Structure formats: C-alpha cells, structure tokens
Amino acid sequence: MDNEDKALLIDSLDGIVRDQRDRLDEALTEFGWRDLLAEAQEEAVSILLRLTGKHLAPLQNLDAVALNAAGMVDDATAVVYPPLGSPAPTSLIRRETASPTAVVRGVVFARSEPPARIMVPANTGNRVVFAALPWDGPWPDTGGGIDPSAGLAPLEASMPADALRITEGNGGTDQWHRLRAAVHRGLADHLVGVGSRMLELATNHVMSRTQFGRSLASFQAVKHRLADVRLWQEGARLAAEAAWEEDTDSARTAAAILAKSTANRFTRLAREHCQQVLGGMGFTWEHDFHRFVRRALLVEPLLGATSELHEMLGNSLRAEDGAPRLAAL
Amino acid sequence: MNVPADDITGAPAELSVAEVRTAFQAWLHAKASELGEFRNLSTDVDEIFKSLSRLQRLLYSEGWIRLGWPEEVGGLGGPLVLRAVISEELAAAGYPPPFSFGTQEVLGPAVARFATPELAAEVLPRLLRGDETWCQGFSEPGAGSDLAALRLRAVDDGDTWRLSGEKIWTSWAQYADRCVILARTGSLESAHKGITAMLLDMDTPGIEVRPLRSMNGDDEFCSLYFEDVVVPKSRTLGEAGEGWAVAMFVLSCERGAAAWQRQAWMRWRLGSLAADASDLPPHTAGEALELIHILRLMSRRTVRSLSAGEQVGAVSSFDKLMMSTAEKFLFDTVLSAIPETLLLTDNESARDWRSDYFYSRASSIYGGAAEIQRNIIAERVLGMPKD
Numbered sequence: 176m177d178n179e180d181k182a183l184l185i186d187s188l189d190g191i192v193r194d195q196r197d198r199l200d201e202a203l204t205e206f207g208w209r210d211l212l213a214e215a216q217e218e219a220v221s222i223l224l225r226l227t228g229k230h231l232a233p234l235q236n237l238d239a240v241a242l243n244a245a246g247m248v249d250d251a252t253a254v255v256y257p258p259l260g261s262p263a264p265t266s267l268i269r270r271e272t273a274s275p276t277a278v279v280r281g282v283v284f285a286r287s288e289p290p291a292r293i294m295v296p297a298n299t300g301n302r303v304v305f306a307a308l309p310w311d312g313p314w315p316d317t318g319g320g321i322d323p324s325a326g327l328a329p330l331e332a333s334m335p336a337d338a339l340r341i342t343e344g345n346g347g348t349d350q351w352h353r354l355r356a357a358v359h360r361g362l363a364d365h366l367v368g369v370g371s372r373m374l375e376l377a378t379n380h381v382m383s384r385t386q387f388g389r390s391l392a393s394f395q396a397v398k399h400r401l402a403d404v405r406l407w408q409e410g411a412r413l414a415a416e417a418a419w420e421e422d423t424d425s426a427r428t429a430a431a432i433l434a435k436s437t438a439n440r441f442t443r444l445a446r447e448h449c450q451q452v453l454g455g456m457g458f459t460w461e462h463d464f465h466r467f468v469r470r471a472l473l474v475e476p477l478l479g480a481t482s483e484l485h486e487m488l489g490n491s492l493r494a495e496d497g498a499p500r501l502a503a504l
Numbered sequence: 505m506n507v508p509a510d511d512i513t514g515a516p517a518e519l520s521v522a523e524v525r526t527a528f529q530a531w532l533h534a535k536a537s538e539l540g541e542f543r544n545l546s547t548d549v550d551e552i553f554k555s556l557s558r559l560q561r562l563l564y565s566e567g568w569i570r571l572g573w574p575e576e577v578g579g580l581g582g583p584l585v586l587r588a589v590i591s592e593e594l595a596a597a598g599y600p601p602p603f604s605f606g607t608q609e610v611l612g613p614a615v616a617r618f619a620t621p622e623l624a625a626e627v628l629p630r631l632l633r634g635d636e637t638w639c640q641g642f643s644e645p646g647a648g649s650d651l652a653a654l655r656l657r658a659v660d661d662g663d664t665w666r667l668s669g670e671k672i673w674t675s676w677a678q679y680a681d682r683c684v685i686l687a688r689t690g691s692l693e694s695a696h697k698g699i700t701a702m703l704l705d706m707d708t709p710g711i712e713v714r715p716l717r718s719m720n721g722d723d724e725f726c727s728l729y730f731e732d733v734v735v736p737k738s739r740t741l742g743e744a745g746e747g748w749a750v751a752m753f754v755l756s757c758e759r760g761a762a763a764w765q766r767q768a769w770m771r772w773r774l775g776s777l778a779a780d781a782s783d784l785p786p787h788t789a790g791e792a793l794e795l796i797h798i799l800r801l802m803s804r805r806t807v808r809s810l811s812a813g814e815q816v817g818a819v820s821s822f823d824k825l826m827m828s829t830a831e832k833f834l835f836d837t838v839l840s841a842i843p844e845t846l847l848l849t850d851n852e853s854a855r856d857w858r859s860d861y862f863y864s865r866a867s868s869i870y871g872g873a874a875e876i877q878r879n880i881i882a883e884r885v886l887g888m889p890k891d
C-alpha cells in the first residue's frame with residue numbers, strides 16, 4: 176500500500192470510527208475492513224486500532240485480529256484472553272478423569288448474541304494448548320468496570336470439555352504465540368492512539384492558559400514533563416511500526432512484546448504528566464481527559480502489564496540462543 | 505550471494521546491506537584468534553590508543569571501514585548505512601569501536617561535507633586509516649549548553665585566521681592531530697550568526713594542551729589555550745560566519761549516528777552483564793533491553809536519514825535523550841546486580857564496569873545536556889514558546 180492509499184484509508188476509517196461507534200462492527204464489515212484484514216493485515220490492524228484508541232471506540236475488533244493471526248476467521252467464535260495483568264493463560268483443561276472439564280477464566284469482549292464457540296488458550300499438564308469449546312451459556316452484553324465503552328468483561332465458567340477441539344503440542348503453543356503477538360501489536364497501536372490524544376489535550380491546554388502573566392507552556396517544568404511524554408510517544412510509535420517487520424516467529428513475538436511494553440510506558444507517563452499540567456480542569460468529569468485515562472488503565476495490563484512483559488524480555492536474554500536480534504538496518 | 509571477504513575491496517557498490525553484514529561476520533569469525541588482543545584491551549589509555557589504531561589500520565586495509573565513505577576521501581563508496589553495519593557487527597562480536605567515540609562518525613561527516621574538496625581528500629583518508637585522531641573544540645569555560653556564547657576569537661588577517669582564547673572539555677585533545685574548532689569571527693552580540701568553523705592542526709605554534717582527569721580516572725579531556733594561533737583560510741569549514749550550521753550538523757551526527765554505535769555497544773554490555781550476574785532480575789534486564797531497543801529504532805531512523813542525505817533536525821534530540829536514559833538505566837542495573845564487582849573488586853573486568861558506570865553519568869551532559877534536549881523537543885517539536 177503506498178502512502179497516498181494509506182492516507183485515504185486512514186481518512187475513511189477515521190470517519191467510520193468517529194461517527195458509527197455504536198454499530199462499528201457492521202460499519203466496518205460494510206466498508207470491507209474484514210477483507211482488508213485478510214489481504215493487508217498490517218494496515219488493517221494498525222490503522223483501525225490506533226483510531227479506536229483516538230476515538231475511544233469499542234475494542235471488540237480485537238477478536239477478529241486475534242483469530243485472523245491464528246488462522247481462524249469466524250464471527251461466531253469469541254476469544255477468552257488471560258485475566259488482566261497476565262501474559263500467560265490461566266484457564267485449565269483437566270483431562271485426567273473420564274469426563275474432561277474446562278475451567279475457563281479470563282476476559283472477553285461483550286456481544287449482543289452469545290458466541291457459538293470460544294477459543295481458549297489454556298494450560299493442560301505443563302503445556303499450553305489452544306482449545307475450541309462449544310458455548311451455550313449466557314454472555315456479557317456490555318462492557319463493565321472502569322471503562323464500559325471498551326466492551327471488556329470478565330468471564331469465569333466451568334464446563335464439560337468432551338466436545339473439545341484442541342491444538343496440541345508445539346502447534347498449540349505456536350498458535351497462541353502468534354495470536355498473542357497480533358494482539359500485542361494491536362494493543363500497542365491502540366495505546367499510541369489513546370496516549371497521543373492525552374498529549375494533545377495537555378499541549379492545547381498549556382498553550383492556551385496563562386498564569387503569572389505568561390503562558391503555562393513557557394514554564395520549563397511544564398515543558399519538560401510534556402517533552403518526556405513526547406519522547407515516549409516517539410518510541411512507542413517506532414516500536415509499534417517495527418513490530419511488523421520481523422520475519423521469524425520468535426523475532427515477531429519479541430518485537431510485539433516490546434511494542435506493547437513501550438506503549439504501556441508511553442500511556443503511563445502521559446497519564447501522570449498530562450494530568451498534572453491540566454490542573455483542576457483535568458480532574459473534572461466534563462473534560463475528556465479522564466476517558467483516556469480510563470481506557471489506558473484498562474488496556475495497559477491486558478495481555479501482560481509492563482513488569483510481566485519486561486520479565487518475558489529479560490528471560491529471553493537467558494534463552495539458549497539469546498534474545499533475537501531485531502530491527503536490522 | 506556469498507562474498508569472500510577478500511573481495512570486499514573489489515565491488516562494494518554492488519553489495520547489499522545484508523551481504524556486507526554476512527561477509528563481515530564471516531571475516532570476524534575467520535580472524536577471531538588474530539583479533540583476540542583487541543577484545544581485551546589494556547586499561548592504560550596510551551596502550552588503548554595504540555591498539556585501537558592497529559585495529560583500525562587492519563580494518564582499513566581489508567576495506568571494511570572504507571565502506572560507505574566516498575571514493576574521493578579514501579572510501580570505497582556505497583551507502584552510509586554500511587558504516588553502521590560494520591560498527592554494529594564489531595560491537596556485537598565484543599570489539600571496541602576502532603576509533604574514539606568522538607571522531608570518525610561525529611567529525612568525519614562534517615569535514616566531508618563542509619571542507620573544500622582538496623582539504624577533505626587530504627585529511628579524511630588519514631582519519632579513516634587510523635593514522636590520525638581528531639578532537640572537537642566547541643565548549644568553552646563560559647559556553648557549555650549555551651554554545652552560541654563562545655568567545656574564542658578568530659581575527660581576520662587576510663589569508664589566515666589568528667586564534668586567541670580557550671576551549672575546555674576537549675576529549676582526547678592530547679592525542680589529537682587535528683581539531684574541528686568553532687571560533688568567534690563576528691561580534692559577541694552576533695551570537696550564533698558570528699561563528700566560523702575550521703580544521704586546525706594541533707601542532708600549530710601557540711596551542712597549549714592541559715589534560716584534565718575525569719571522574720573515572722582517565723585523562724579524558726583537556727583545556728586548550730590559544731595565543732595567536734595562525735590557521736590558513738583554506739582550512740575554513742563552510743563559509744565564514746556560517747559555523748553554526750557546521751556545529752549543528754556535527755551535533756546531529758553525535759546524537760544520531762554515534763548513538764547507533766552506542767546502542768550496539770550497550771546491547772553487548774547487557775549480554776556481558778547477564779553472563780556475570782546470574783541473579784540479575786529478569787524484569788530489570790527486560791527494561792534495559794526495551795530502552796536499548798527504542799534507542800536502536802530511533803538511531804536507525806537517523807542513520808537512514810543521514811544516509812539518504814536528508815536533514816535530521818530536532819529529531820536527533822529524541823536519540824540523545826533516549827541514549828542517556830538507556831545508558832544510565834543500564835549501569836544503574838549493573839550497580840545493583842553486581843555491587844561487589846563494581847565497588848570492591850580490582851581485576852580488569854571490574855575496572856571496566858566501574859569506568860563504564862562513571863562514564864554513563866556523563867551521557868546526560870555531553871553532546872547537549874538532557875535538559876537542553878527536552879527544551880528542543882518542547883519548543884521545536886511540540887511548538888511550545890521559549891521561556
């Protein structure tokens with residue numbers, strides 16, 4: 176896709192995400208985003224997720240992104256992500272007994288109709304498998320918690336696992352890693368969208384407000400806070416972009432973790448410094464700032480908070496062949 | 505394509521980045537025992553300088569560090585990124601950069617761009633070959649962060665400039681053959697508009713060099729005193745009065761291209777730390793890896809821009825600020841992971857950690873302090889007013 180096509184795409188998707196958030200899925204399907212996802216994964220994911228961050232639109236489309244990366248495109252399937260904070264599955268499949276059971280624990284996206292199936296990364300014995308289970312229980316139809324607009328809700332269920340379809344062994348782990356990398360990349364872009372709006376709100380505020388007879392933006396303490404946020408915005412953008420350039424699975428996994436951890440750092444700094452320079456105004460319900468804070472707080476720990484992601488990176492240093500070399504010249 | 509190492513001087517222009525990388529890796533591998541002495545450098549500065557020039561001559565004669573430099577100045581042609589490939593592979597294999605951090609990537613490009621073609625063709629090959637070292641005479645006692653306040657005076661004597669005044673913090677000036685120096689040719693009030701850059705021979709009469717010991721114990725930098733030092737006008741870099749552009753170009757190379765070498769080195773240092781400290785906390789190591797990765801992405805972009813001949817501008821302030829953030833974090837990590845080694849041991853490896861730790865403290869000062877980079881980002885990138 177050349178730059179001109181890309182600019183056009185950003186423009187059209189921006190309009191859709193801004194104006195049709197209540198029927199985003201349908202609107203995106205009409206637009207042809209699903210086909211784009213199959214043909215040009217990078218543009219489809221990075222552009223859409225950045226825009227849903229910018230406009231604080233629902234994040235439901237992450238399921239399509241995840242399933243597409245795992246090679247399973249299917250609207251009737253919902254993904255069960257690990258609980259907030261965890262980069263690894265906590266669901267369990269018990270197969271020792273005559274009637275195997277699944278203990279499903281994680282977070283999911285709300286749907287108006289319950290899904291027909293769930294895809295669950297789960298532990299069985301000491302391995303990660305990727306399990307498809309038929310679903311016939313109730314399903315959250317709205318998001319909850321600090322930012323219902325994201326559409327995210329917790330899910331806990333125990334169920335028989337006879338009708339289980341399972342991807343075992345390395346296949347299961349590989350599929351899960353590919354899915355996780357895709358989600359990390361998508362969330363990194365989403366956070367870049369969220370953080371960039373926080374920085375924009377803060378910059379506009381300090382440029383237009385006067386205290387002590389001068390612009391707030393002329394105080395160095397204010398400038399340096401926002402310069403730090405801007406530094407990490409730059410880092411997060413570059414890392415999100417670079418997460419698409421690797422061509423082996425292990426490099427892609429590592430680059431995606433780096434994209435997510437860097438984006439986490441960007442929004443954490445933006446939450447802190449932008450709030451401070453917004454003063455009392457940023458603490459009001461009217462000001463949009465808190466909406467972005469809510470979204471960032473919710474998404475930062477999704478599929479691994481910063482410390483867990485750092486731990487995974489650190490462990491890769493000790494892996495047999497060392498951390499993969501990324502971002503070749 | 506597999507390029508035999510001895511073919512490198514033949515047809516570099518046709519080689520891709522990946523081919524150069526593979527060929528150089530193979531060469532390093534084949535020569536590992538011969539190159540062994542350069543992996544364990546003496547801690548004596550004079551010895552270090554001698555071995556580094558030997559390494560540099562070897563790399564020059566084999567062609568590797570002539571890649572990416574124009575033929576007119578002793579190079580083999582090809583894009584500038586090839587230089588970054590060579591420096592990265594050297595660092596990844598545990599070799600020090602074969603030239604002092606401040607020289608080849610920081611000052612070389614400015615002389616290539618701003619010197620007369622005759623001067624560039626005369627002096628650059630000697631720099632590349634390792635026959636000479638150069639230093640950077642910018643800072644003065646009264647002009648650090650506020651570089652445009654510099655006072656070292658250059659009087660116009662017709663065909664020559666006559667220099668009087670002082671420089672300070674000039675790294676490795678005691679070993680240097682030449683100096684890229686900034687002098688005041690306009691009035692003091694003319695600030696950055698009245699500055700001229702030139703290439704000075706350090707053996708010109710009238711220069712006194714007094715080494716200053718830095719906190720890590722090295723005679724890292726010097727004070728320079730100038731009394732009626734005569735410099736031919738043919739040594740002017742750029743136009744008279746246009747030295748600020750030269751200075752800014754040097755700083756963009758220092759903040760960008762040199763940051764690329766630095767990240768490759770830090771990545772190697774983090775690997776050595778993981779080997780030395782079995783209980784290095786993984787989340788801390790991971791954070792260091794993250795910071796180095798971001799520095800890599802930032803400096804890669806700058807190296808690519810420089811290679812394409814584009815203006816770098818304020819973007820290199822990101823590189824410099826990220827570099828000091830990463831470097832200080834890395835050596836804070838070293839301090840907490842191997843305190844006994846860093847603080848109480850006296851073997852060579854411990855002395856290296858100690859010296860690197862101290863040097864990391866300077867990373868937020870030299871090349872434009874962190875506060876100055878933040879000012880630039882706030883004012884030139886975010887558009888906030890000057891205070």
Ligand SMILES: Cc1cc2nc3c(=O)[nH]c(=O)nc-3n(C[C@H](O)[C@H](O)[C@H](O)COP(=O)(O)OP(=O)(O)OC[C@H]3O[C@@H](n4cnc5c(N)ncnc54)[C@H](O)[C@@H]3O)c2cc1C
Binds near residue numbers: 643650675
């Ligand atoms: C290891 C090392 C090697 C060096 N090598 C060279 C060399 O080879 N050649 C050369 O020319 N120079 C060299 N320098 C000098 C270096 O460029 C200067 O130290 C640097 O520019 C800072 O100047 P200064 O030391 O005078 O500090 P000052 O400018 O006095 O600054 C002191 C502190 O005040 C802060 N400050 C200054 N102005 C502002 C402001 N407007 N807003 C907020 N804070 C401010 C600074 O950020 C800094 O923290 C070297 C320095 C070091 C440490």
